Amino acid sequence: MKKIIFSALVMANLAAFAGGFQVNLQGVRSVAMGGAYVGLAHGPATTFFNPGGLTNIEGHRLSLGLNTIHPSISLQTEVNDNIDLTSSMSTPIYFYYGGQITEKLYVGFGINNQFGSSSSFEDNWQGRFIVQNISLKTFMFQPTVAYKIHDKISIGAGLVYTTGVFSYEKAVPLSSSSSADGKARLEGKANSISFNVGLYSKLIETDKIELGIGADYRSGMKLSLEEGLATFTNIPSSLTGTFPEQTNFKGEINLPSVTTAGLAFTYKFNEKNELTFVYDYALNGWSSYDTLAFDFENEATPDAKTPKNWKNAVAHRFGLEYKLDKLFFRVGTYYDQSPVEENNVSPEAPERSHMAPTFGFGMKVSDMIEFDISYINQRYSGETATGELGFEYKYNRRINVLSVSATITLGKNKNTSIEE
Amino acid sequence: MKKQLYFIVITLGLFSGCKKTAFETVERTSGTADFKQYISVGNSLTQGYQDAGLYEEGQSMSYPSIIAQQMKIAQPNMAEFRQPMVSGNGSGYMHLGYINGSLKPISSDDPGGYQPDGSWDAWGQAEKNQKFNNLGIAGVKLIQCVNTYSDDNTTNAIILGGLDVTVPIIGTNYTQDGNPFSRYLDFGEAEVNVPVIGNIGGTAKSYLDHVKESNATFFTCWLGNNDVLGYVVNGGTPNLVENNTIGLSVDLNALSDEFEFEEKYDEIIKAFKNQGAQGVCSTLPNVTSIPFVTTFTVASLKADYNYNKVWITDLNENVREATEEDYILLHASEGISNGRGTSQATPFTNYDVLDRDEATLAKNHTLKLNGIIRKIAGSYGYPIADMYTYMDNLSAGYTFEGIDMDISYIQGGTFSLDGIHPNPRGYAVVANEFIRVINAAYNSNIPKVSVGAYRGILFP
Numbered sequence: 113m114k115k116i117i118f119s120a121l122v123m124a125n126l127a128a129f130a131g132g133f134q135v136n137l138q139g140v141r142s143v144a145m146g147g148a149y150v151g152l153a154h155g156p157a158t159t160f161f162n163p164g165g166l167t168n169i170e171g172h173r174l175s176l177g178l179n180t181i182h183p184s185i186s187l188q189t190e191v192n193d194n195i196d197l198t199s200s201m202s203t204p205i206y207f208y209y210g211g212q213i214t215e216k217l218y219v220g221f222g223i224n225n226q227f228g229s230s231s232s233f234e235d236n237w238q239g240r241f242i243v244q245n246i247s248l249k250t251f252m253f254q255p256t257v258a259y260k261i262h263d264k265i266s267i268g269a270g271l272v273y274t275t276g277v278f279s280y281e282k283a284v285p286l287s288s289s290s291s292a293d294g295k296a297r298l299e300g301k302a303n304s305i306s307f308n309v310g311l312y313s314k315l316i317e318t319d320k321i322e323l324g325i326g327a328d329y330r331s332g333m334k335l336s337l338e339e340g341l342a343t344f345t346n347i348p349s350s351l352t353g354t355f356p357e358q359t360n361f362k363g364e365i366n367l368p369s370v371t372t373a374g375l376a377f378t379y380k381f382n383e384k385n386e387l388t389f390v391y392d393y394a395l396n397g398w399s400s401y402d403t404l405a406f407d408f409e410n411e412a413t414p415d416a417k418t419p420k421n422w423k424n425a426v427a428h429r430f431g432l433e434y435k436l437d438k439l440f441f442r443v444g445t446y447y448d449q450s451p452v453e454e455n456n457v458s459p460e461a462p463e464r465s466h467m468a469p470t471f472g473f474g475m476k477v478s479d480m481i482e483f484d485i486s487y488i489n490q491r492y493s494g495e496t497a498t499g500e501l502g503f504e505y506k507y508n509r510r511i512n513v514l515s516v517s518a519t520i521t522l523g524k525n526k527n528t529s530i531e532e
Numbered sequence: 533m534k535k536q537l538y539f540i541v542i543t544l545g546l547f548s549g550c551k552k553t554a555f556e557t558v559e560r561t562s563g564t565a566d567f568k569q570y571i572s573v574g575n576s577l578t579q580g581y582q583d584a585g586l587y588e589e590g591q592s593m594s595y596p597s598i599i600a601q602q603m604k605i606a607q608p609n610m611a612e613f614r615q616p617m618v619s620g621n622g623s624g625y626m627h628l629g630y631i632n633g634s635l636k637p638i639s640s641d642d643p644g645g646y647q648p649d650g651s652w653d654a655w656g657q658a659e660k661n662q663k664f665n666n667l668g669i670a671g672v673k674l675i676q677c678v679n680t681y682s683d684d685n686t687t688n689a690i691i692l693g694g695l696d697v698t699v700p701i702i703g704t705n706y707t708q709d710g711n712p713f714s715r716y717l718d719f720g721e722a723e724v725n726v727p728v729i730g731n732i733g734g735t736a737k738s739y740l741d742h743v744k745e746s747n748a749t750f751f752t753c754w755l756g757n758n759d760v761l762g763y764v765v766n767g768g769t770p771n772l773v774e775n776n777t778i779g780l781s782v783d784l785n786a787l788s789d790e791f792e793f794e795e796k797y798d799e800i801i802k803a804f805k806n807q808g809a810q811g812v813c814s815t816l817p818n819v820t821s822i823p824f825v826t827t828f829t830v831a832s833l834k835a836d837y838n839y840n841k842v843w844i845t846d847l848n849e850n851v852r853e854a855t856e857e858d859y860i861l862l863h864a865s866e867g868i869s870n871g872r873g874t875s876q877a878t879p880f881t882n883y884d885v886l887d888r889d890e891a892t893l894a895k896n897h898t899l900k901l902n903g904i905i906r907k908i909a910g911s912y913g914y915p916i917a918d919m920y921t922y923m924d925n926l927s928a929g930y931t932f933e934g935i936d937m938d939i940s941y942i943q944g945g946t947f948s949l950d951g952i953h954p955n956p957r958g959y960a961v962v963a964n965e966f967i968r969v970i971n972a973a974y975n976s977n978i979p980k981v982s983v984g985a986y987r988g989i990l991f992p
Contacts, residue, residue: 186553190980194555238982242934285935285945287987348991350630502931508553 137179138206138224140517144472144486145431146444148392150326150374153312155519156208159220159256161372162328163268164312166218166258171523172211179204179515181229187459188506191238195505197460199231211523220256220270225249227276227367231460239459240283240293242501246460250276254308264315270308274333277301278365284355288348294355298406300340302365306331322378332369332400337362342408359410368451369397374429386435390444394427398451425449431470440474442486455499462507466492480521488513562607563975565810569611570603571665571748572596573677573739573800575758577962578668579713582948582955585625585640586618586670586713587649590948593956596666596752598963598981599970603750606978615666616659616716623712624648626949628942630992635942637949656715667742670713673762674755675788677739678796685723687782689736691773693719697733699726706778717742724778743803751804751811752966754919756797756905759788760898764819765952767861767883768847768890787897794904805912812969813909813916815902817923819894820859823941824951825886828860828868837868843879846887851879857888862941862951915973917966932961932983945988960986 139157142149149157153165156175181204185197204225212218230247233239251274258268277300284294310328317323340363344355374392381387399422407415431444449465450457457463472486491510498504572578579586580594591597592615600613624640624647638645669692676688689695694710706724720737762771762785771785804811820826833839842854854860854873864872864884873880886894902920909916926946929938937945937957946958954962964980971977 184553186555188555188558191982193558196554238984239933241984282934283984285984285988286991287989288991292987293984350628350635350992500931501934503933506555508555510553 137177137181137204137513137515138226139175139208140177140472140484140486140515141433141440141442141474142431143179143488143513143515144442144444144470144474144484145390145433146392146429146446146470147427148374148376148390148429148431148444148446150310150328150372150392151324152374152376152388152390153310153324153326154376156210156220157206158310158312159208159210159222159254159270160206160224160308162310162312162326162374163220163256163258163270163308164266164310164328165324165326166210166220166256166268167212167216167260167266167312168314169210169212169218169220171521173209173519173521175206175208175517175519177206177515177517179513182512182514183229183231184510185231185460185462186508187462189238189504195233195237195239197231197233199229199460202229204228216260218258218260218266218268220254220258220268222252222254222256222270224252224254226252226274229461233460239501239503241285242503243280243282243458243460244295245279245281247280248276248278250274256308258310265311265313268310268312272306272308272330272333274304274306274335275301276303276335276365284344284347286348286351286355288346291346291348294347295345296355297343297345298340298361299343300337300361300363302335302337304333304335306333320380322376322380324376325374327373328371330370332397333367335365335367337364337406340406342413354412354414356410356413359408359413361406361408363406366400368400368424371395371397384435384437386433388433388435390429390431390433392427392429394429396425396427396451398422399424422451425451438476440472440476440484442470442472442474444470444472446470453499454494455496456501457496457499458501459503459505459507462494462496462505462509464492464494466490482519482521484515484517484519486513486515558977558979560606560977560979561975562603563971563977565970565974565976566749567600567603567607567610568749569665569747570596570600570613570750570752571743571746571804571809572599572668572752572754573743574668574752574754575672576668576670576713576953577757578666578752578754579670580615580666580668580959581670581713582950582953582959583625583627584948584950585621585623585646587622587625587646588618588620590625590956591615591617591622593959593986594666594668595959595963595966596668598960598986599752599966599978600665602963602967602978602981606976611665613665614663616656616662616664618649618655619651620649621646621652622649622655623652628949628989628992635991637942656712659716660718662716663746664716665746667717667739667746669711669717669739671711671758672714672739672755673758673784673788674800675759675792675796677743677755678799679736679738679740680792680795680799684738685734685736686725686778687780688738689719689722690780691782691784692717692739693722693736695722695724695778697721697724699729699732702729706775708773708775708780726778740799740803743800744807746807748804748807748809748811751809752814752917753800753804753811754814754917755800756793756816756901759793759901760816760819760894761952763787763890763897764886764894765824765861765863767881767885768887768893769883787893788901790897790900790904793901794908797904798908801908801912801914810974811914812966812973813905813914814966815905815916815918815920816898817919818927819886819898820891821923821927821939822952823939823944823947824862825859825891826939827862827941827951828864830854830856830858833860833868833873839874841874843873843876844885844887845879845882846885847882847890849882851876854880854885855888857891859886859891860884861886915969917969919962919965922965926961935984937961942989949989955988956986957983957988 158165256270580591723734
């Protein structure tokens, strides 16, 4: 009898790890303005968006934000009229601090969840051989410094320590007389160190207008899994050599680098009324995602299949803010290009290039405290043809994101105090 | 401050728990077709034969029964789709064993094999007077389905229905076993020419007669595979059924004559047309898209079985070294484990090998017959489920619902252990292709089935 090798049968199409995982919710003011902030680089959130902008901080400022993401995704296939994806509400948070140390030296610190989501489908659903449950949670910690190298130019850099946990479950198409499908569960923890550098310039600053520009580069994150654990259940006993109950694996998940350039233009009508326009251009380096691979300790276990054809994706983000004394009215939109061809997108995160509107409102309660709230309403539908996954579907996707933040300002601007 | 918090909480509440993305139920329709009485004609593939046998579970997942189950969703008043069901193990079938740490296909008659069910020998008797929708017969050739020529009433009736006649007065009994898988249909009495007495019997009924009585409103026709396949899976060697006394002589493995094929295929399709039925005709798959043919090649024998040279017997009974264009058939696996074909003195037999000339003959014949099928279907206005092209495309490997499959033996996930017939998952793939063609031709929207809901090979 010929030796049976299950090279093709089995593993994950790990496309499941990527789409929809990036969370662009790092500052409520930014979220309300289409996600742009690199040229504005104004509040503590600039620790994340553009460390160079930390030099805009007056005194010491803290910002605490909470996002609530409500996804609702439904699929229709030629087999099932409707499949509702159960995605739990996710609540990425952030905390940012920025403060001035000396005349030219500023520091910042950030904690956030830049990637993460969890989705699952009903047991025995049609696409269970692609994905049954998936979850990724990340925490990033970023100590940061910024320096004014010139009256108009500052530079900032942060070290990003990322720690992440993921789990992924799918069905394995192997039947025995006692069980219709096998199951595979992959889980692991991973850490990485990456960096975030930014350049900021307040190019023009007069009584009437302000123009800030900035650029930022966040390096890709190589999350290396040293002690991943794969668990196989309901495997026919003759194949437990190939799919043992448990085996460790090593692997890497490469989360993309992000390069952004942006500007912010403010026109001051008078002391109380201002209009600000912001624009960011971002390039997400998803092509790095090509390299994802899992290597199982048990040699007979076939290695994971990697997704193909991921491309770098651009985003355009626009926003407007009208300041009326202590109130801020914000509106914006963004265009996100999808990094993957629609037909090859894993069904738990169907996506294509899309636009969405954003709204927000801010209020300065006192010199010390500001509250902000923002809302994104993302909805679109699409249809895929047969791709690498062999799974055609129509989808409706609707995601509401409500975000709130509080920003606290302590102390005074060092420059001012010196001059005084 | 408090007010703002309330506002936030209320807004959060509004956003959660809404499920506005759900799709509405699709309204199903049979379009311009009427599935009221769906009749499937064909051979082993149609009957649900797999793992070298007809057994209850396999039969319940025949592609026509899958299609019928889905048609009923589009047309709820469809009549029950009846199949002549066997019980349990039916004719007996192959399964996968696990012996000394390796997987091994075990035939029905091997020790520990899944032997025929106790009811198998009697299967078909009680069914003879019933009407069935699935008229598949494992092993049947198209040219056996229509009694056109003078000797058809003898040969076809005997091959399908068997022979058991006693000559009057003399009392001599003539018997010949017929195809066991056609026992559920009545083929009447064969016309037999007995020495001295002359013709006796002679009320033969043909498969075509059953088609004419089927009251079909819709049909699928996947007949003709065995008009090539018998030749292929026997390495081009004949299988003669002879009885000199009654003048019976037929080679069951011969490639069917194409003119006879055309005449008889036309009769079958015309019979459906005359009943006003709509339907689909299917082409015959390429002989090289089944693992029975493609599993053992010179390359695989050298790589996996340490062959230096591979010696074969070709169609002219000449022994020569095999080339990449020759196929060693799956039934040679026992011989392979005994080192057959390693030397010129112990070559693979003609029966073991579909050599390059035989393969070319069979391929060309398939193309000819497919041309005939297309022409006749077209002349009656019936669409084609082009299984030739479809299976050819699948040969390179394919993915359904995240399941990677190809046509390789066992691990490919498409075919059953006999290497010729699909497993239930493979039959589901076939059913979906028929459904696609039906929907496109008749503006119906029969839902497809989930390929993953049907099992592949059962592993121990």
